[in-house]
Amino acid sequence: MFKKIFQGFLFCLLGVGGGLPTFSQAQNSLTVGIISYKSDEAVRSSYEPLLAHLARESGRSLRLELVSESELAFHLIQGKVDLGVFTPFPYLLATSNHPELEVFASHQVWGKNVYQGGILVRKDAGINALHELAGQRFLFVKNSSTSGFKLPKGILLERGHDIEANFFQSYAFSGGHGASLDALLAGETDGIAIDLKAWQELPASDTAQLRLLTKYEVPYHAYVFAPGLDAEVKESIKEQMFAAHQDPANQALFQNVLHIERWHPQTDEAYNSLRRYLRIGRKKPQLSIQFELKPGAQKALEAEGDILSLMEERCYNRLINSQRFTELGKSDSLRNLSHQVKVGLSMLGDQYHYTLYLDQASIAEGELNAKQLVTHLPGILNEEVMASLPFKGPLLTDGDKWFILFGKSDGLAGKALRFEFSDPQTGQVLGTLNEEALTSINDLNTYFVEQEFFLDHLEVEAHYLVDADEYPKGMAPAEVGETSFWDSPDNQWGVVGLVVALITVTLGSYFTGRRKRRFRHMLNESNTLLQAYLSDKQRFDNKLLAQKNKIHTFLEKGHITENQFLILNHRIEDIDLIVNKFLLSKKPVAPEIREEIDEIIKDGIITEKEFTRIVSMVKKHAEMG
Numbered sequence: 001m002f003k004k005i006f007q008g009f010l011f012c013l014l015g016v017g018g019g020l021p022t023f024s025q026a027q028n029s030l031t032v033g034i035i036s037y038k039s040d041e042a043v044r045s046s047y048e049p050l051l052a053h054l055a056r057e058s059g060r061s062l063r064l065e066l067v068s069e070s071e072l073a074f075h076l077i078q079g080k081v082d083l084g085v086f087t088p089f090p091y092l093l094a095t096s097n098h099p100e101l102e103v104f105a106s107h108q109v110w111g112k113n114v115y116q117g118g119i120l121v122r123k124d125a126g127i128n129a130l131h132e133l134a135g136q137r138f139l140f141v142k143n144s145s146t147s148g149f150k151l152p153k154g155i156l157l158e159r160g161h162d163i164e165a166n167f168f169q170s171y172a173f174s175g176g177h178g179a180s181l182d183a184l185l186a187g188e189t190d191g192i193a194i195d196l197k198a199w200q201e202l203p204a205s206d207t208a209q210l211r212l213l214t215k216y217e218v219p220y221h222a223y224v225f226a227p228g229l230d231a232e233v234k235e236s237i238k239e240q241m242f243a244a245h246q247d248p249a250n251q252a253l254f255q256n257v258l259h260i261e262r263w264h265p266q267t268d269e270a271y272n273s274l275r276r277y278l279r280i281g282r283k284k285p286q287l288s289i290q291f292e293l294k295p296g297a298q299k300a301l302e303a304e305g306d307i308l309s310l311m312e313e314r315c316y317n318r319l320i321n322s323q324r325f326t327e328l329g330k331s332d333s334l335r336n337l338s339h340q341v342k343v344g345l346s347m348l349g350d351q352y353h354y355t356l357y358l359d360q361a362s363i364a365e366g367e368l369n370a371k372q373l374v375t376h377l378p379g380i381l382n383e384e385v386m387a388s389l390p391f392k393g394p395l396l397t398d399g400d401k402w403f404i405l406f407g408k409s410d411g412l413a414g415k416a417l418r419f420e421f422s423d424p425q426t427g428q429v430l431g432t433l434n435e436e437a438l439t440s441i442n443d444l445n446t447y448f449v450e451q452e453f454f455l456d457h458l459e460v461e462a463h464y465l466v467d468a469d470e471y472p473k474g475m476a477p478a479e480v481g482e483t484s485f486w487d488s489p490d491n492q493w494g495v496v497g498l499v500v501a502l503i504t505v506t507l508g509s510y511f512t513g514r515r516k517r518r519f520r521h522m523l524n525e526s527n528t529l530l531q532a533y534l535s536d537k538q539r540f541d542n543k544l545l546a547q548k549n550k551i552h553t554f555l556e557k558g559h560i561t562e563n564q565f566l567i568l569n570h571r572i573e574d575i576d577l578i579v580n581k582f583l584l585s586k587k588p589v590a591p592e593i594r595e596e597i598d599e600i601i602k603d604g605i606i607t608e609k610e611f612t613r614i615v616s617m618v619k620k621h622a623e624m625g
Contacts, residue, residue, distance in 0.1 A: 033067040033081035035090055037144075040066055069144070073098050076226045083237075084224050088274055089150050091222040095268065103222040104234070105241055106266035109259045113270075116196040117147030118215035119155075120181075125190055129399025130159055130213055136190035138163075138171040139180045146274075147218050148177060152193035154277020155216060158444070159398045185209065215457060217394065219270045223263075238265075267338075273393065273405055276444055284410065285338035285389070287325045289316065296347035304370045314378040315343065322382060324389070324411035341385060343377075356381055358388050383464065386411075391462040395421060395454065401439075402448045404460050409443040416465040419448075424459040 044064070067075060067084070073094035075081040086094060095101050109115065121127040127136070133156075141148025153163055161167045174180040177198040183189045185206055196215060199207060225234050244250050245262035254261055269285065291312055293301065301308040319325060319341075342357040351367040354377060364384040368376055391406045406412045417435045422428060430453045439447045446462070448454075 029063060031063050031065065031080070031082050033065045033072050033075050033084040035069055035072055035085065035087050036066045037087050069093075073101060076101060076224060079226055079228055082226050082229055084226075086222045086224060087144075088146050088219060088222065088271060091224070092271055092275055094224075100227045101224050103224055103266050103268055103271070104238060105223040105263050106220045106270070107223075107260045108262045108264055109220060111261065113264065114217040114219050115147070116215050116217055117151060117194065118196045118199070119152055119191060119193050119213045120184060120199060120210045121191045121213060122184060122187070123209060123211045127191070127211070127213070130156065130161065131399065133191050133213075134161070134167055135169050137188075138168045139174045139183055139189040139192045140171060141177055141180060141194060142173050142175060147195045147216075148180070148193055149173070151216055151218060151274065151277055154274075155214065158277065181206075214396070214398065216396075217273070217457075219266070219274075222266065222271065269338075276405065284323075284325050287319060287339050287341060287385075289319065289341045289343070291315075292342055292344045294344075294346040297345040297352055300347055300352070301345075301370070301373075307370055307374055311373045311377060314374060315381050318378040318382040319385065322386060322411045323409065324386060339389070341381070343381065345373075354380075356384055358385060363388050386464040390464075391460075393460055394424075395448075395456065395458040395460050397454075397456050402450055402454055403445045404448075404462070405445060406462065407442050407444045407446055412441060412446055412462060418463045418465055420461045420463065421453065421458045422461075424457065430455075430458065 044066075065075070065081060067081070069087075069090040072081065072084045072086060072090065076084050077098055077100075091103065106113065119130065119133075121133075127133060140152070143149050156163060156167065163171055174183060174192075177194040180189075180192040180194050181198055181202065184192045191213075196212075199210065199212075225237075241263040242265065245254060293308075325338075340357075340359055342360075344355040344357065346353050348367055351369060352373060353365065353367050354373075355365040356363050364380065366380075391404070391410070391412060393404050393406060396403055396405065417438075419433045419437070420429055421431045421433070423430060431451060433448065433451070437449050437451070439449055441447070
């Protein structure tokens with residue numbers, strides 16, 4: 001019986017392309033609240049046959065309510081409506097006043113999760129940019145239209161063009177997207193803002209007369225549960241909705257006048273690009289963070305005084321101060337969790353081995369001492385999380401400047417950034433830039449120097465690059481591990497010095513400026529190779545392989561140049577060969593070689609000349625006997 005209820009519920013949805021019948025708390029009736037974005041007659045004529053079908057199948061009473069923009073949120077909060085369907089801007093206003101409301105689904109039309117609006121002019125008018133609309137006649141669709149009024153009004157205002165402050169000679173409302181197009185083609189107005197689907201359906205002879213000044217994307221309707229609706233009912237509804245298009249028996253239902261083809265999960269972040277135009281603060285991801293300590297680590301940290309509490313506090317603070325997230329807390333304390341972070345700690349000798357997880361996937365690991373859990377780990381965690389969550393959005397232009405809709409208020413800082421531009425249709429990457437290509441960043445936008453490959457609405461991903469500027473200055477890499485192993489019975493200290501020398505010189509000599517800073521964190525990780533080698537040959541091999549993979553990843557992400565990649569990769573191969581020659585040799589290191597290597601590396605700084613000397617001594621040792 002319940003299955004039929006849910007199926008009927010879906011049938012109602014399909015009939016109106018935006019409405020969602022709902023279950024009352026007693027589950028004796030189904031209620032849907034819809035903001036009437038079409039005429040009341042059109043909505044009712046679409047719903048009545050479908051609601052009748054649902055009534056027959058479910059044996060439940062049904063009630064349809066056409067609700068005003070200002071009332072739907074109130075009805076959901078009060079439980080008068082179990083599920084509601086909002087058009088985008090009323091949803092934003094509702095969630096601003098009632099944050100407990102949260103979208104869970106939207107629909108797809110013509111294979112897209114969004115539709116496009118745009119501002120059009122006649123080509124023969126000589127208008128080529130938005131600012132040239134000043135003093136012109138303009139037509140919007142109606143004051144309740146997202147693509148035909150609310151969004152273009154906000155876009156113009158953000159560019160400094162206030163339609164309420166006489167930017168236009170005059171503006172009016174046509175009542176429909178087609179009516180606006182007819183008026184523009186007839187020369188009765190100088191510019192219009194419409195849903196671009198109407199423009200695309202014009203004959204080629206008409207579209208050839210018009211120029212698109214800018215376009216913008218609008219997500220479809222937001223499907224919202226009443227906060228008090230039973231959790232099991234919610235999950236059942238979602239399961240049925242998202243699978244409905246897969247059942248061949250339901251295909252006829254998707255041949256509706258609103259062209260809805262399927263339902264898909266939706267998150268609140270999909271509507272962030274619209275919030276700015278209502279002067280509503282952008283909703284950011286919510287992040288939970290948990291610390292998981294193995295018994296050995298727990299016991300060791302308890303003996304270290306306040307280090308554990310300081311580590312946790314600084315990790316929280318670094319993430320929240322990044323401005324990337326709305327809220328930080330434990331996973332069970334957040335209503336609408338976006339991402340989960342876990343910090344795992346275990347003991348490895350006298351070092352703490354950390355593993356960082358984002359959404360259950362490992363993103364970084366390494367070894368630190370107790371002090372560095374407070375001084376290093378918060379910075380490492382912050383940078384790895386930020387690097388794993390790139391910003392995504394379209395490249396936009398107002399005819400003068402190129403920008404993306406993310407800025408300082410979103411946590412987008414002006415350093416250690418890489419921007420990747422790709423074709424939204426094919427996914428082909430057309431170009432990459434770093435922060436040197438920026439002209440400015442304000443609270444809302446990031447602006448670029450114009451590039452030859454720039455096109456309106458390219459897909460942009462903004463990546464944070466892992467940068468060791470976060471770590472305390474003047475801390476020698478040797479603090480991560482031991483500084484001398486000459487007393488080892490296997491005479492392995494020479495190998496240790498060699499590994500330090502190879503990696504330190506590689507990074508110190510060849511990576512300068514910004515890239516050098518980015519590789520300091522890699523240096524910390526490289527130092528764990530020492531402990532791996534000394535404790536277990538197999539573990540050393542595994543760590544060395546992981547380091548090679550990371551070098552490849554750094555190249556792919558633009559952290560290093562191809563030349564630097566070749567140099568670093570060659571040096572890592574040298575480490576592998578020389579270490580294994582030492583392991584196979586079993587010859588004691590000559591005292592004079594030990595003493596000279598000790599003298600070279602005792603201050604923690606190895607010049608290129610000193611490095612060359614170490615390699616020469618290692619080769620000499622390998623050739624002896």
